[in-house]
Amino acid sequence: MNEFAHLVSRPSRQIDYQTFDNRLLAYVLRYEPSFLTCMSCGGCTATCSAGKLTDFNIRRIGLMLRRGQTDKLAAEIDKCMFCGKCSLVCPRDVNIRNVVLLIKKESTRLHAENQKV
């Protein structure tokens, strides 16, 4: 069973904007509005210290979050090393480290909530 099943929208070929689970996104945006301004330039992924060592794409994580595709997110985000290099190149000054922290926090909470049910 997928450990992060609580975050799954609905497995489908399409991005279903009607049903997507926006809890995580809403949480991140509430505390880090700069995340709104990402223009998917890929600068963060290009420079990413973790991305150099493994298949880890911080820009795509942000995109997946914005599209409600959150099922693999919590596991994926664990690869980040918090080095902050990404924020240092971002042309939009997105506070990426905080985005990572917020994803961790809220998905941990959602996970615990899910365990209780």
Next chain:
Amino acid sequence: MNEKLFVIPFVAGMALLFIILIVKGYKWISSLSKIDRLRLINALKSRRILQSAKDIFMECLIHRRIFKKNMVLGYMHMSLAFGWFLLIVVGHLEAFVAEKSLAVPFYLPIFFRFFETGKEFAGSKIFAALMDLLLLFVLSGVVLAWSKRFYKRLFGMRRTTRLQYGDQIAMTALWLIFPLRLLAESATAHQFNNGSFITQTAGSLFFNSNTASTLALPLWAAYSLALGSFFVALPYSRYMHIPTEMLFIIFKNAGIKLKKRTNSFTELAIYSCSRCGICLDNCQLNNAGIKNTQSVYVLKSIRNKNIDDEQLFNCLLCGKCQVDCPVGIDLTSLRITQRIESTLQYNASYAYLENQATTKAGLIYFAGCMTHLTPRIIQSMQHLFELAGEDYWFLDKEKAPCCGRPLMLAGQYDAAAKLIRNNTTQIIASGAKKLVVSCPICYKVFKEDYQLPGVEVLFHAEYILRLMNAGLLKTAPLQKRIIYHDPCELGRGSGMYEIPREVVKNSGQLIRIKNEQEHSLCCGGSLGNLKISQAERNLIRDSAINEYLSYQPEYLVTACPLCKKTFARNRNMVVMDLAELVLEASDEFIKRKKLKGNKVTNIRELETLIQS
């Protein structure tokens, strides 16, 4: 009815306070780890107890550190604490002498004038005068405390902390105690002539024989009530810091340190804060309009158990608040501990780190993540290694994990440990004897949290100074006015202030500025803060730059890629790293020498010759 009963509020309050303090103290001591308890016992048995006594005297009574920061504020604290202390001590002596016995009721010295109405004893006049003088001393502190609430500027502080319920009771009581004592003693003095120059004068000023005899007892009762209320409110007010701080000092001197998890020592530190607000003024978050996340507020939220991430992570961890904290609380460690607690459940999987190739070398250069965005620093370092003829391995040239320090700043120690383990294996396997880093963030963690037997960890400033001292790197001081900016992690974080300054002095004209070394400014770029917006960072940076610009420097030299990048975004100043400055000064040396027609002597010179 026995009129002596008026002492009851005082006696009851005192008793209650003692019980609470003993229970709390017992809880704190008993919940220490075994080893810390041993430390404490050893310390109590050894001479360190004298040190603690001295520290308690200097800090809790004299308030030496507040004095250092601000004379008026220091005097206020001292007159209240030390003055009161002397009142108690001299008051007891007076009672002992008067009763010719050490076994006097413990309330007697407190209400001495009420009970001793006219008995002459050895030195009674002198005692009375002394007690009046001391009362005056304390009252001057009370007056200052009143005015502090109204004229904060006098105390060099822009803001004082906001008050809570328990605080309000305790504070009102405290403010009343000594004026009431003055009135009560004056009334009695007017009746019985047992006062001295102040109480006697005040007595004839405020009372006639009628009012003196009717008001004396109510005034003494009010005084007792004020004392009692103060004692009862104390454990629920900021004044709890007074007893806590004494214990805190004893613990600290016993060598007990803040741990990575909260424990009773953490709690002690939290309760030792007097809410003096000195940390508020030091904090540069003020420049960004951030007003509720400073140390004193965080301590308060922790005490009230309502700390949240937005407050906890909105701090640069620059350590500027800590240097002037009169209690000497390790505020950054304390905040990091809280961060650890709040992120305990997060995972981090670095399974991808397994099996990386190592290279045999005598020296390892670890540039760090940030430095890859400042290639001028990297290139300068490579130049220096070639110059020194090092057989070096640039460990993170292509790919290597982060040093781990940024994770620690975010509270994720377990995750950091995984990176540390991986990097340690690589470093040890290379057989290197030296590890040189050019980033203070890396330096701090390599120095403090890595175990690298046989490997010397060097910051580039140290390495450069060695090259200079060994004559391998010759420089001619540039005709440039230079400000050296202490990076937080290097200065306050690792205590390295003088070595980089030596290097700068060999390379140009170092200007001394007001906010440097321990009091140096943060650039605003710190990785310690996960919440601050870029716009707010810019405000902090610009206020620092504007301060620097007032010295009209030509170069702003720092020793951190992050400081460099942060400052460079404000385009009003030439910013460079120490390593770059040194090479410019080395070029200058060669230029001057060539002018004199001298021969070349080192690799760098040859290289420049070939290029030109």
Next chain:
Amino acid sequence: MEKEQKHVAVIGAGIAGLHTANLLAQSGHKVTILEKEKYPGGHLNQWHHLFPDHSSPEWIISGLLDEQLQFDHLKMISSTEITSIEKNNGHFAINAGNELRIYADAVVISTGFKLFDARQKEEYGYGLFKNVITSADLEQSLKSGQPLTTASGKTPSRVAFIHCIGSRDAKCGNTYCSKVCCITGVKQALEISEMLPETEIFCFYMDLRLYGSKFDDLYLQAQKKHKIQFIRGRLSEAAETHDKRLQIKAEDTLSGRPLRMEVDMIVLLAGMEKNEAHQMFSSTKLLELDEHGFFKSKNIQLTRNETTQPGIFIAGTCICPMSVNETIENAGAASILVNRYLEHQQLTNHHE
């Protein structure tokens, strides 16, 4: 009623200033052009060929200068940097650094832009790695007529163009788009490809903004005839290899994977910024600047060329980034507004 001749001062002899001055002289006004440099023409002097038609900038400049000869009431003073403008009773005093002072009834500011200093982006290595150049450097090189080579004299086998240098980047404080650099990059890529058909060319962009009517034709040509590759991803950093090639890091965002590549040469498409004139003329509060530091128009829709100060007009790239033909059109619009202003003044003066 005899029309009294009015005097207009035009600050800056780039194409915007030259064209505005000609049109105003044609309307019968006395015109003085004040230019900081020795020669007129502004930035166009540095370019090799102009997009979209590869026309010659010299031809444009000399055309504008030839036109000047018709008017003896048009005067040009060069090597004179204007440092401040003062307003006095509806007239203007224009002060130069060299003590010169000129009075005028209206002022046109056409002081252009400054090329973004690419050294600001340290991570790209300009000024540090010899084979990293800017689009302006490349124009110079093409203009010299010499074949393009790396610093060590070799023919580059791979060249990467990097878009948005100093534009659309909060890190340099410029969040706007410089408009002309995308098409400049495409134009330059075509020129290199024509000169060195064997050379592989890559353009790293965030968005391709080829907004002009003929611009997409160049894009099409670049793909079809020259096999130039366009990669959607922003460069994060460059590093020099031991053989002085450059290793670049970007993400190929369309395939969602990080990309590394070694190239022989990097061309940074540097953007357009405010310059000293913006600072100097706004310091007295006579003029306002917009959020990007360029001169602020009174109304961005209707009166782009009017400043917030009646009698002072703006033309060309001191307002915002523009191409040559836009600058020329803009200068035309400025001259119309200046005329209208002076005529209005004439009328009110006459009635008094």
